[in-house]
Amino acid sequence: MVAATLSDTPSATGTPRPLALARWLFAVAALVLVMVAVGGITRLTESGLSITHWSPVSGTLPPLSEADWQTEFDLYKQTGEYRNVTGPAGMDLAAFKFIFFWEWFHRLLGRVIGLAFAVPLAWFWLRGAIPAGYKPRLLALLALGGLQGAFGWFMVRSGLGAEMTDVSHFWLSIHLLTAFFTLGGLVWTALDLRQLDASGRGKPARFTGLTFVVAVILFLQLLLGAWVAGLNAGLASNTWPLMNGRLVPEANWSQGIWWTFTHDPFWLHFLHRWWAWVAVAALIVMARKVKPLDRRASIAIHSAFGIQILLGIATVLTGVDLWLAVAHQVVGALLVGAFAWGAHVLGRRS
Structure with missing residues (x-):
């Protein structure tokens, strides 16, 4: 000791x-x-x-x-x-x-x-x-x-x-x-x-209940994005908001629910594009809490998820253009940094 x-x-x-x-x-x-x-x-x-x-x-x-x-x-x-x-x-x-x-x-x-x-x-x-x-x-x-x-x-x-x-x-x-x-x-x-x-x-900041919930939602979106990338599922559709003329795409359920949720490119693409709005809603709530404490952190969160959504749509519409897809991944990293900033603001202690 x-x-x-x-x-x-x-x-x-x-x-x-x-x-x-x-x-x-x-x-x-x-x-x-x-x-x-x-x-x-x-x-x-x-x-x-x-x-x-x-x-x-x-x-x-x-x-x-x-x-x-x-x-x-x-x-x-x-x-x-x-x-x-x-x-x-x-x-x-x-x-x-x-x-x-x-x-x-x-x-x-x-x-x-x-x-x-x-x-x-x-x-x-x-x-x-x-x-x-x-x-x-x-x-x-x-x-x-x-x-x-x-x-x-x-x-x-x-x-x-x-x-x-x-x-x-x-x-x-x-x-x-x-x-x-x-x-x-x-x-x-x-x-x-x-x-x-x-x-x-100053004492180290700590995670609050709100930031933990937002972190889980954001983690799921990033996980889905990584699986979409690994399975080349971004190529499953080049239309938005519909996928090949359908709101809900045809997915392969013959191998079980677990396989579909972890392997089917059409279903993962669908989940990634719509879970994004759940993440946006959570980040908006968080950014509103952050704004009175640090307006710059709130702006960073809003800017990051706004640009990320636009880049995601553009990536789909262009059939996964190389540089748009790279920018989408980089802004995803910036969003993580902005989230960490906002979470730190909410968790600061005197």
Whole structure:
């Protein structure tokens, strides 16, 4: 107990620097936002299975010779995606290099984010600059980053089977939602630290009952969005508000309710587009509570879900245009950040 108390207390020569830590965490959150964008491009260009192995050190560099490129291409040719999708479409080495770049850059950015978090964390720790009570939370955020990398590899591995043509949408949702959760945790912790700097003795904010309910509703919408992405269910309809002339689409119920709610692209597309309005209603209620306390946070919530709805409709109408779909995913991440901001405002304590 004594050792634990000492380990969480700034050193005698160190001075807590909550504002510096807050700025650092906001910068890492911005990198995570870029990571979400690159991950969206990687998914939408079908690049995720182009690297069939996980090499934490040697994988930092791309292939450096034509022989190395051919080796990577040969490994990709063994995947079900190449045999059934890209190979019959006539993919050559030049096209493979394009998809390889996005997966390689996605993994490289993950390493950069890991260093951008771990190195400053060690520096702040050794300098005694971390306020009391924040070390466990920062270590938890570091662990989340490590889990994100592991989940990414499990996701890729799920699509490498000889009969697979894509990754598991379950693993894709775990990978994406972990990124969103990490982003929210970074924003929340940075706001706690900024409040501590402003008051000198502010207590960490806490979740209220309202924000918990909104969080559950928003989580379900993000989960549905991830499954829609993983199953390419956005292509199930390019009309709005009706789906192929119907309000409720024809879904496959022959394999049971559970399968339909977790696998049927038409049904998941339908749920995602209409549960969005439940999320909007919940966020409006939350933003109205936030407005008297922090008008900027309320505006951020309204702006994020408004733009997100418009981008979602545009993505459907364009048959999942690449850049609109990427923007839809990025604004989804911004919505998570805005929600974390608003929830923090409601949960602040003097």
